Amino acid sequence: MKKTLKKLIALAMMLALILSMSVFASADSTTTATAAGLTMRFGDTDTTTYPLTHPEANMRFTEREDGDFNVTYVDGISNYYPDTLAFTISSGASSISSITSSGVTVQPTVRNSETDYEPTTNVQQGFYILYIETASAGTKSCTFNTSTGSVKLYFEVPTFTPSTGSKICAFLPAPGQFTNEGITTGGWGDAYDGTTSHALKGNVATGVSLGYFGGYVVFDMGAIIRGTNNAYVSGGVYNSSTTPYGTDFILYGNAFWNNSEPGCIQVSQDYTHWYDIAGSQYYQGNCVSSTIEYQNPDPANDYSITTATNNAGNKLAVPYTGTNLEGTYTSVATNNFHNHAYFPLNANYFSGRYGHAELSDADTLPFATRTLNSNGITTFLELSGKRIKTKATSELQFGYADVHPNKTLGGTVSYNPYTPNTSSSTWSTISDGTSGGDPIDISWAVNSDGTPAKLDAIRYIRVYTGVEMATPPFGEVSTEVCGISVCSGSGSGSPATPTINVAGQNKTTTNGNIQSIYDLGTSSVSFIVTGTGNIYVNGVSHSSGDTLSFNPSSTGTIVQVIVQNGTAAPYITWLRLYSISED
Ligand SMILES: [Ca+2]
Numbered sequence: 001m002k003k004t005l006k007k008l009i010a011l012a013m014m015l016a017l018i019l020s021m022s023v024f025a026s027a028d029s030t031t032t033a034t035a036a037g038l039t040m041r042f043g044d045t046d047t048t049t050y051p052l053t054h055p056e057a058n059m060r061f062t063e064r065e066d067g068d069f070n071v072t073y074v075d076g077i078s079n080y081y082p083d084t085l086a087f088t089i090s091s092g093a094s095s096i097s098s099i100t101s102s103g104v105t106v107q108p109t110v111r112n113s114e115t116d117y118e119p120t121t122n123v124q125q126g127f128y129i130l131y132i133e134t135a136s137a138g139t140k141s142c143t144f145n146t147s148t149g150s151v152k153l154y155f156e157v158p159t160f161t162p163s164t165g166s167k168i169c170a171f172l173p174a175p176g177q178f179t180n181e182g183i184t185t186g187g188w189g190d191a192y193d194g195t196t197s198h199a200l201k202g203n204v205a206t207g208v209s210l211g212y213f214g215g216y217v218v219f220d221m222g223a224i225i226r227g228t229n230n231a232y233v234s235g236g237v238y239n240s241s242t243t244p245y246g247t248d249f250i251l252y253g254n255a256f257w258n259n260s261e262p263g264c265i266q267v268s269q270d271y272t273h274w275y276d277i278a279g280s281q282y283y284q285g286n287c288v289s290s291t292i293e294y295q296n297p298d299p300a301n302d303y304s305i306t307t308a309t310n311n312a313g314n315k316l317a318v319p320y321t322g323t324n325l326e327g328t329y330t331s332v333a334t335n336n337f338h339n340h341a342y343f344p345l346n347a348n349y350f351s352g353r354y355g356h357a358e359l360s361d362a363d364t365l366p367f368a369t370r371t372l373n374s375n376g377i378t379t380f381l382e383l384s385g386k387r388i389k390t391k392a393t394s395e396l397q398f399g400y401a402d403v404h405p406n407k408t409l410g411g412t413v414s415y416n417p418y419t420p421n422t423s424s425s426t427w428s429t430i431s432d433g434t435s436g437g438d439p440i441d442i443s444w445a446v447n448s449d450g451t452p453a454k455l456d457a458i459r460y461i462r463v464y465t466g467v468e469m470a471t472p473p474f475g476e477v478s479t480e481v482c483g484i485s486v487c488s489g490s491g492s493g494s495p496a497t498p499t500i501n502v503a504g505q506n507k508t509t510t511n512g513n514i515q516s517i518y519d520l521g522t523s524s525v526s527f528i529v530t531g532t533g534n535i536y537v538n539g540v541s542h543s544s545g546d547t548l549s550f551n552p553s554s555t556g557t558i559v560q561v562i563v564q565n566g567t568a569a570p571y572i573t574w575l576r577l578y579s580i581s582e583d
């Protein structure tokens with residue numbers, strides 16, 4: 001089975017910078033090891049084209065008295081061990097007779113291109129992906145048996161105790177009234193809970209406020225453990241189809257009815273490749289890729305603040321420019337309630353406090369870029385994402401954070417995100433007996449072109465402010481995130497398979513997949529979904545048998561159909577309507 005994996009050697013690129021500045025190793029540790037006729041190292045087979053990055057660049061061998069090797073991860077992050085490592089045996093692989101392991105999956109792999117990997121059963125392949133079971137602490141190992149002996153590698157996984165099963169691993173609010181606020185006391189501008197132990201926030205009443213468009217927080221939900229042929233075993237958040245309504249996690253904000261401040265959501269397995277959660281606005285033409293470049297209004301003042309400081313800095317409006325914006329505003333305005341800098345200060349967001357160096361590198365993720373002056377102070381901060389054009393609760397049916405009120409912060413009981421609701425009274429009825437908040441189905445994740453991402457599980461969840469709006473005199477519309485829970489319980493029944501008729505013909509579809517239909521011509525075609533339960537076409541609720549119309553195109557017009565009945569998971573399918581012939 002051919003699998004397309006991420007570029008493993010580039011995992012967690014945000015960490016590479018700090019690591020490259022301070023890598024050390026004990027005197028007798030090495031980057032290569034030779035034993036049993038094998039020469040071993042971490043990283044790609046071709047390190048000229050693909051130089052080592054984190055974490056492979058941080059792996060060291062130390063020879064033991066028995067001739068085997070301890071493999072250690074050096075520097076960088078405390079209580080951390082990589083869960084996925086590219087591994088090369090540069091000579092002697094043809095002498096390998098078998099591989100045995102405990103707590104490690106050694107996957108021989110053919111590397112077709114930079115991003116395309118194919119598992120193989122040939123143990124003499126010479127290139128391997130090592131999946132280390134990091135969910136539990138202790139010694140993991142693998143042994144390569146060769147015609148001249150054997151060599152065993154030992155991996156010591158440290159104890160790791162996340163605060164609530166999830167933890168913040170990146171936080172960079174855009175400019176806003178809560179940015180820099182309560183920065184040492186667990187306020188809305190702080191990723192830490194304000195206790196003397198400086199724990200990162202889990203499910204808390206005072207969460208994080210993300211500022212203007214693009215400001216974000218990322219949660220690490222734990223390593224995904226995979227077995228043979230990359231199959232999911234445990235960890236992360238699994239894309240369940242057996243939970244009620246198929247939802248997988250619930251995001252909690254601080255919304256009340258008609259005070260939604262919608263955050264868009266992205267998910268990732270590897271911290272490098274990110275997928276949009278296509279909420280109900282995504283296919284309605286109300287979702288556009290936008291970038292804002294914020295200008296630091298006072299870099300000199302920023303430079304003068306050298307340690308994380310509560311409510312610091314000069315209060316100044318933050319000018320911005322960008323692409324695909326509303327056209328209503330040109331700056332993040334200040335107000336009289338929050339008297340401090342609105343631009344994220346260097347000492348507060350790029351200093352990696354309390355041993356969390358990873359938090360200082362938030363701007364190296366693919367959706368954030370900083371321009372620095374000669375003092376290392378941000379002059380421009382660029383943040384990107386899909387921007388939606390409404391904050392009306394009634395228009396945000398599903399797929400966004402900080403939209404629906406919490407019932408029980410941190411609860412795991414999902415309500416049905418597909419039950420149409422248009423008022424606070426219907427919402428209250430709908431969410432009674434549940435945890436409230438905003439339940440999310442990983443099946444909503446899409447590639448950058450809107451086609452299904454088909455993720456079996458995810459590790460990272462990014463929430464970012466999804467609108468470019470302000471409500472004077474109260475300031476910018478800013479998403480708040482107060483926590484995340486993984487959904488519990490079991491739904492009943494099976495997905496409600498619909499009949500989908502396009503241009504007069506019933507089309508065969510499958511749950512979770514996209515179906516291309518060709519030769520539809522350039523005129524609009526009829527589109528009829530017949531099914532039982534809640535029916536959404538491109539995020540809009542419809543009745544069974546409604547006749548809709550869409551315009552086919554030469555690039556394939558994508559239409560998403562969701563049909564959900566009872567407490568079962570939904571049937572989600574995509575059709576791609578081409579005006580032209582195949583090929
Ligand atoms: Ca699911």
Ligand SMILES: [Ca+2]
Nearest residue numbers: 254255261480
């Ligand atoms: Ca809010």
